[in-house]
Amino acid sequence: xxxxxxxxxxxxxxxxxxxxxxxxxxxxxxxxxxxxxxxxxxxxxxxxxxxxxxxxxxxxxxxxxxxxxxxxxxxxxxxxxxxxxxxxxxxxxxxxxxxxxxxxxxxxxxxxxxxxxxxxxxxxxxxxxxxxxxxxxxxxxxxxxxxxxxxxxxxxxxxxxxxxxxxxxxxxxxxxxxxxxxxxxxxxxxxxxxxxxxxxxxxxxxxxxxxxxxxxxxxxxxxxxxxxxxxxxxxxxxxxxxxxxxxxxxxxxxxxxxxxxxxxxxxxxxxxxxxxxxxxxxxxxxxxxxxxxxxxxxxxxxxxxxxxxxxxxxxxxxxxxxxxxxxxxxxxxxxxxxxxxxxxxxxxxxxxxxxxxxxxxxxxxxxxxxxxxxxxxxxxxxxxxxxxxxxxxxxxxxxxxxxxxxxxxxxxxxxxxxxxxxxxxxxxxxxxxxxxxxxxxxxxxxxxxxxxxxxxxxxxxxxxxxxxxxxxxxxxxxxxxxxxxxxxxxxxxxxxxxxxxxxxxxxxxxxxxxxxxxxxxxxxxxxxxxxxxxxxxxxxxxxxxxxxxxxxxxxxxxxxxxxxxxxxxxxxxxxxxxxxxxxxxxxxxxxxxxxxxxxxxxxxxxxxxxxxxxxxxxxxxxxxxxxxxxxxxxxxxxxxxxxxxxxxxxxxxxxx
Amino acid sequence: xxxxxxxxxxxxxxxxxxxxxxxxxxxxxxxxxxxxxxxxxxxxxxxxxxxxxxxxxxxxxxxxxxxxxxxxxxxxxxxxxxxxxxxxxxxxxxxxxxxx
Numbered sequence: 001x002x003x004x005x006x007x008x009x010x011x012x013x014x015x016x017x018x019x020x021x022x023x024x025x026x027x028x029x030x031x032x033x034x035x036x037x038x039x040x041x042x043x044x045x046x047x048x049x050x051x052x053x054x055x056x057x058x059x060x061x062x063x064x065x066x067x068x069x070x071x072x073x074x075x076x077x078x079x080x081x082x083x084x085x086x087x088x089x090x091x092x093x094x095x096x097x098x099x100x101x102x103x104x105x106x107x108x109x110x111x112x113x114x115x116x117x118x119x120x121x122x123x124x125x126x127x128x129x130x131x132x133x134x135x136x137x138x139x140x141x142x143x144x145x146x147x148x149x150x151x152x153x154x155x156x157x158x159x160x161x162x163x164x165x166x167x168x169x170x171x172x173x174x175x176x177x178x179x180x181x182x183x184x185x186x187x188x189x190x191x192x193x194x195x196x197x198x199x200x201x202x203x204x205x206x207x208x209x210x211x212x213x214x215x216x217x218x219x220x221x222x223x224x225x226x227x228x229x230x231x232x233x234x235x236x237x238x239x240x241x242x243x244x245x246x247x248x249x250x251x252x253x254x255x256x257x258x259x260x261x262x263x264x265x266x267x268x269x270x271x272x273x274x275x276x277x278x279x280x281x282x283x284x285x286x287x288x289x290x291x292x293x294x295x296x297x298x299x300x301x302x303x304x305x306x307x308x309x310x311x312x313x314x315x316x317x318x319x320x321x322x323x324x325x326x327x328x329x330x331x332x333x334x335x336x337x338x339x340x341x342x343x344x345x346x347x348x349x350x351x352x353x354x355x356x357x358x359x360x361x362x363x364x365x366x367x368x369x370x371x372x373x374x375x376x377x378x379x380x381x382x383x384x385x386x387x388x389x390x391x392x393x394x395x396x397x398x399x400x401x402x403x404x405x406x407x408x409x410x411x412x413x414x415x416x417x418x419x420x421x422x423x424x425x426x427x428x429x430x431x432x433x434x435x436x437x438x439x440x441x442x443x444x445x446x447x448x449x450x451x452x453x454x455x456x457x458x459x460x461x462x463x464x465x466x467x468x469x470x471x472x473x474x475x476x477x478x479x480x481x482x483x484x485x486x487x488x489x490x491x492x493x494x495x496x497x498x499x500x501x502x503x504x505x506x507x508x509x510x511x512x513x514x515x516x517x518x519x520x521x522x523x524x525x526x527x528x529x530x531x532x533x534x535x536x537x538x539x540x541x542x543x544x545x546x547x548x549x550x551x552x553x554x555x556x557x558x559x560x561x562x563x564x565x566x567x568x569x570x571x572x573x574x575x576x577x578x579x580x581x582x583x584x585x586x587x588x589x590x591x592x593x594x595x596x597x598x599x600x601x602x603x604x605x606x607x608x609x610x611x612x613x614x615x616x617x618x619x620x621x622x623x624x625x626x627x628x629x630x631x632x633x634x635x636x637x638x639x640x641x642x643x644x645x646x647x648x649x650x651x652x653x654x655x656x
Numbered sequence: 657x658x659x660x661x662x663x664x665x666x667x668x669x670x671x672x673x674x675x676x677x678x679x680x681x682x683x684x685x686x687x688x689x690x691x692x693x694x695x696x697x698x699x700x701x702x703x704x705x706x707x708x709x710x711x712x713x714x715x716x717x718x719x720x721x722x723x724x725x726x727x728x729x730x731x732x733x734x735x736x737x738x739x740x741x742x743x744x745x746x747x748x749x750x751x752x753x754x755x756x
Contacts, residue, residue: 627755628752629751629752629755632679632680632687632749635678
């Protein structure tokens, strides 16, 4: 009997082939056909097909035991063995579907979006293929070390693609910022790995750790620190507070890159990491609490920053940060609740559910924004307006995305967001802090609905604000709107996965999930007053946006009417000063430390070395006077020396 | 038979005369001759100890030493000749280019 899972090792290899072939031959062999773009699509599609097959097999229980593990010995050090391998459970399967499917759509879309880039397309398609390879490798990894390696490669791809227009100084510095800020997280991840390495006695394989986690418990301070550092890696990669500030800057890259890497996949790697480590994480409730709090803060703070930003991509970037905060809130809350009650709860499931739904609707929103940018050649929403007449399909699919993220039933965003908020409220019974987090979550839901519809109204509704821009706008080619339509269908419908056993399939076995029929789920959801609270929050947000930006009965200028309001407005635009703080840390603290170290190096280290040299030269200058050049003085020295030796031999040598 | 002390005394006197000559004389020729004196002092010791102990090895060594001394004088005189050609002097106190 042959299983699809046995072919899983091919999944990352196939995009890697595309990277090598396109990277080396793109401009020669594929000159006529989009500089390798079609080849990249083909390879991504093959990887996607395999991923879907494998995921289907795992999710439907087609593979006996449910978890496919394959590993080979990579490196043996006395006492430790490192393996390279494949670990596929339902969580991996979910990520496989999301990553491979969205990757394929984005590469197809790129053919239209990157059409005017000429020979640079070779670099683009090669790098995006490498990214797909690394991201699929990351989710398939069978141990933490292998995951860390792919984790670094996706970071590299992110850096390369943010800086795709590397002649633009803002893009180059944004790439550097993204790389350096996520690096702080990577270092924490590495520290976490060191602690895990010690704690789990030198074996970082998932299967080993998850099977033996009970054997290693007790005296959990070090383990808490370890899981916290692992989460630190997620903070950097998933742009959580306080390392969130690189993600808005990362919007300097092409919109396709923002959609794929900075919305749908790479930033989810942090969430995936926490979810992957869940069997260990749930044993350390303090870390779970920190995760929930950071998630809640991030969700609220990023949402406020999205309220008044005029840049269409920046708004979506803040929205991404905010929604990632929701996922961490869900994961942290679920784990905390599980530790204290040991009962099944929806925390983990809703986090993962939101991850999937968010990947679809956020990719849709970004790609739609890309279609708008492609049409009007500006990212400033103040220059748009009235575009729905020209971009009919785009405006429609974007509306679906907006409704979905705002959380209006029955679109996908509603189901997962509601589950998250329900779990957070439930956990309030254990720790009142979670009531605060719940309120933050509701506020975030309100703001999310507001800024998404503000974006939609400013872009598509009303009268054109800039006629030059408006006249040049045109609907995107088919190669762009077909992927949009597919994503719109998923953004609409991916929430219904809840009714097809998503919950039981995705829960870790330690949760002992029990199946519920779809009527039961509907009953639970719609008999809960909290559900209506979150729907009301969303509707209020949409209504406010409608009043302000469509009907114009509230003038948006009212928010900058007084100096105090203007100050808050400016504070939001300045991202609460985080950008300035990063720059301050970079320029003053890091540069200051660097200067001090430089001084130490130049003065002390070099001083010691140069001091030796100077002393040697001085002494040499004195001693060399002995070399007179007169043969007879040398002879005299020889005689004197021999005489002294002879005398000493007579005195002490016992010759006599 | 003459007591060995006389031979050793003669050899010591010759050696010291040679050493003092090497250290003090300016002419390269005289210095070469003084080196010969020191070598011959050593030869006298070889022969004297050889005769005294009845072992003929010392005699053989003296002959070898004389042969080497001849070779050394040939080389030394060649250097002195070249020195004279190059610098018009054989005074050792004027030849000190190889120094600090």
